[in-house]
Amino acid sequence: MVNIGTYDFVIVGAGAAGSVLANRLGKDGPWSVLVLEAGGSDWSPMHLVPAGKLFTLGNPRYDWRFRTEPDPSRLDRSETWPRGKVVGGSTTINGLFYVRGNPDDFDLWARLGNEGWSYADVLPHFRDLESYAGQGDPAYRGTRGALHVSDVPSPHWLSERFVQAAGETGIAANTDYNGRVQEGAALAQTTIHGGFRQSAARAFLHPARRTDRVRLESGALVDRIRFEGSRACGVEFLQAGQRKTVTARREIIVCAGAIGSPCLLMRSGIGPAAELSRLGIPATTRLPGVGKNLQEHAGIWIVQGVQSGIHTANMDYNALGVARQLLRYVMTRGGPVGTPTAQALAFVRTAPDERTPDVQIHFMPMGYRFVDSTMEILKTPAIMAVPSVNRPDSRGELTLSSTNPEDPPRIQPRLLEARRDIERLTAACRLVRRIFAAPSFADVVTVESFPGPAIESDEQWESVLRERVAPIYHIAGTCKMGIDPNAVVSPDLTVHGVAGLRVADSSVMPVITSGNTNAPTLMIASRAAEMIVRDHKAAESYSAPDRVALRPASGAHR
């Protein structure tokens, strides 16, 4: 086995969290940092142009395409869950929405015993990460961060109508849902800058690699963590058919995402003892919560037919339309090629006793359906709304299927396990109908195409939901942070019972945030970096750094 050397920090995964950590640790200390990423290069126009997602999502070259187990809460349906397998991780293939979450999400984490994670604690990180180009209250918004956040470029007029129509049903327009108040309807804020995707790798990782302290190895699938006693001291990984090791002088930080991180812990002997012993893995650290507490925003696509003379974005999916929109993009960086498919949103409460908006609605000025995570564009003019549950009561879980890191895990989503989530979605679907029936859409809409006007009673909605509810790709919670027996990491993100090892990514969320999960994951990594820098600066004399000179990367990412 080849040992490729010793680094102060070894980061597993170059996604949202890994990119921020590499940037911060490379910048804020005199330390050497190695990032190991299973996927390949993100240097392609497909990863830069927002509409490039049409070619990357579902493409096994860039997408892990995890297959789930039959879900008993949804008529035993199974499906493919995309996750980025490429430098930048899921931020290289995601939908580009920028949503921090509700301030109460973080106060809830703190109420659960996670000191240091209240909204007041995390707000400075959200501000430091971003450069927001829109009109925001400086008490909440940042203008100097590395991640460019912009209001959706060249929104379709129907997206503006959605915000007006929502207002007519009592959902007030919100000028900045990432500011003081989340509730309300708005055009989306996006991680698009100058017409290009702002993945976490582009904003954080690649700039950090310009220093001599941060090295990236792509195509490096980490198999397991190595230990000296109860201290994590290195990792073993597979790259170009070779098994290699690397030594971590200070810490290993696992940022492999809500599926990759629990799997890596389990392959390393950290997890539920019975599940590990079934695979012959000695459980060196018994943590029953690894892989449990899986949360996802369950959503349903409501498709609304519109008048035949109206040009919705899906009507451009033909040779002439694509040529016209590509030209428009080249000239202006605008139009459907330069914007996300979803362009507006609303955060709403479906019942007066909900403490915070319990549902998010995405609006798309186009019609498509997902066939197993591949977009199938409709041929007739249509618009869509996708309501999803913000903080679901349902919980899924995942476990290893084998000890081979190339084998996908067993994922049991149980997306509609909790009746309350069905009630929330039913109320949200009815609300979407009211929005599409509001005066602002009166000269636009025809008949609802899916599920269709015949669906009315609670029972009918429940059947439709069980048949059609799908994930909206925001998995979280599988290595939850906390102080209870099912917690995997403590509030400083160190793995319970192990030294030299942290997890910092979407898997540590004890409760998933209200909205898309990129921004809160970036924040988790920024907060993690702050704690890591503090711990290591306090532990050692900062004036005598023991740096490692970085050798030119063998098989390194270009």
Ligand SMILES: Cc1cc2nc3c(=O)[nH]c(=O)nc-3n(C[C@H](O)[C@H](O)[C@H](O)COP(=O)(O)OP(=O)(O)OC[C@H]3O[C@@H](n4cnc5c(N)ncnc54)[C@H](O)[C@@H]3O)c2cc1C
């Ligand atoms: C299709 C899609 C659309 C989405 N749309 C949005 C959106 O519009 N807005 C939003 O806010 N969020 C969106 N998300 C979610 C968001 O992108 C994720 O929440 C976020 O990227 C999670 O960050 P992470 O660091 O936890 O994981 P990731 O960004 O997924 O990064 C994990 C990285 O670890 C690597 N890895 C995994 N296992 C190993 C291993 N064993 N060895 C080495 N490397 C490994 C992976 O290849 C990956 O690069 C979307 C996600 C998807 C998949």
